[in-house]
Amino acid sequence: xxxGVVATVKAPTQAVLNFAAHHLELGADHLFIYLDxxxxxxxxxxxxxxxITVTRTNQxxxxxxxxxxxxxxxxxxxxNANHAYAQASDIDWLMHMDVDEFLWPxxxxxxxxxxxxxxxxxxxxxxxxxxxxPMHSQTDNISHFKAWISAKQGRAERSRSVYPTFGPYLRGxxxxxxxxxxxxxxxxxxxxxxxxxxxxxxxxxPNSVELQNIDLCHFHATDWAEWTQTxxxxxxxxxxxxxxxxxxxxxxxxxxxxxxxxxxxxxxxIRDFFEEVCLATxxxxxxxxxxxxxxxxxxxxxxxxxxxxxxxxx
Numbered sequence: 001x002x003x004g005v006v007a008t009v010k011a012p013t014q015a016v017l018n019f020a021a022h023h024l025e026l027g028a029d030h031l032f033i034y035l036d037x038x039x040x041x042x043x044x045x046x047x048x049x050x051x052i053t054v055t056r057t058n059q060x061x062x063x064x065x066x067x068x069x070x071x072x073x074x075x076x077x078x079x080n081a082n083h084a085y086a087q088a089s090d091i092d093w094l095m096h097m098d099v100d101e102f103l104w105p106x107x108x109x110x111x112x113x114x115x116x117x118x119x120x121x122x123x124x125x126x127x128x129x130x131x132x133x134p135m136h137s138q139t140d141n142i143s144h145f146k147a148w149i150s151a152k153q154g155r156a157e158r159s160r161s162v163y164p165t166f167g168p169y170l171r172g173x174x175x176x177x178x179x180x181x182x183x184x185x186x187x188x189x190x191x192x193x194x195x196x197x198x199x200x201x202x203x204x205x206p207n208s209v210e211l212q213n214i215d216l217c218h219f220h221a222t223d224w225a226e227w228t229q230t231x232x233x234x235x236x237x238x239x240x241x242x243x244x245x246x247x248x249x250x251x252x253x254x255x256x257x258x259x260x261x262x263x264x265x266x267x268x269x270i271r272d273f274f275e276e277v278c279l280a281t282x283x284x285x286x287x288x289x290x291x292x293x294x295x296x297x298x299x300x301x302x303x304x305x306x307x308x309x310x311x312x313x314x
Contacts, residue, residue, distance in 0.1 A: 001115045002091040004030035006084035008077045009099040013042045018301040021308040032084035081193040093183040105214040123208040124183040131219040132280035144280045145295040162287045171247045176220040221278040
């Protein structure tokens with residue numbers, strides 16, 4: 001059982017190499033990396049690896065099929081994922097994910113988990129855990145995450161308990177997606193991959209299963225400076241854009257994150273939000289642990305990067 005990853009990346013070279021090296025270390029048989037903007041250093045280092053196909057998505061790439069470069073990055077991601085899918089004949093499963101997401105199997109290898117899926121399965125979903133920003137006083141390399149829980153597991157109630165001020169506006173305390181990302185079985189004619197889902201001849205997520213004992217570790221808000229730098233973009237075009245749905249209907253007091261952040265910026269409340277929802281304070285960690293929602297992993301990203309890309313100096 002061979003598996004691979006496709007990602008469209010727009011990130012510093014170290015982040016790109018961390019992503020690639022981590023999944024190579026997990027046993028990925030091939031990576032398809034699409035550079036959303038020019039990065040000669042990343043391109044050179046990735047292209048030198050025998051298990052990586054790197055594509056610079058320049059004007060020639062986008063117009064090769066008679067189309068234009070899509071203005072929305074989500075559409076570019078999907079186009080690239082389907083471009084990779086068409087080339088992925090030597091692997092059995094292809095995972096579409098982002099550069100700030102890292103698979104983390106807990107008991108078995110990724111390959112073993114995929115081998116356990118029914119032969120009829122065509123889509124295999126991995127649910128997310130969302131990273132917390134470390135405190136400045138943290139001295140170890142442990143990454144802490146809040147775990148995903150389903151609505152049936154009391155998601156709304158637990159979210160309010162852990163996040164008394166902002167919980168009602170969040171899905172399980174998550175800033176970003178709760179859908180996770182998917183592996184798609186290769187070689188299926190008519191398959192079309194999106195961000196969180198796939199369609200086979202207009203059937204959404206056909207014969208879908210959820211993989212157990214594996215997390216999609218999502219580093220959505222790694223620190224205050226990084227998060228505030230990306231806030232405006234995400235508010236306009238990304239995770240917090242206006243068309244995203246609220247966790248609760250407006251009639252029940254719900255607000256979209258787009259509206260909530262508009263209000264908080266007027267009230268100087270963005271920092272309060274970050275400290276309650278994103279920061280790995282002792283109080284936050286204890287609350288997550290009490291509800292069985294704390295995940296803590298040493299991902300050794302530097303070690304993997306140095307192993308697979310030894311010529312790169314951070």
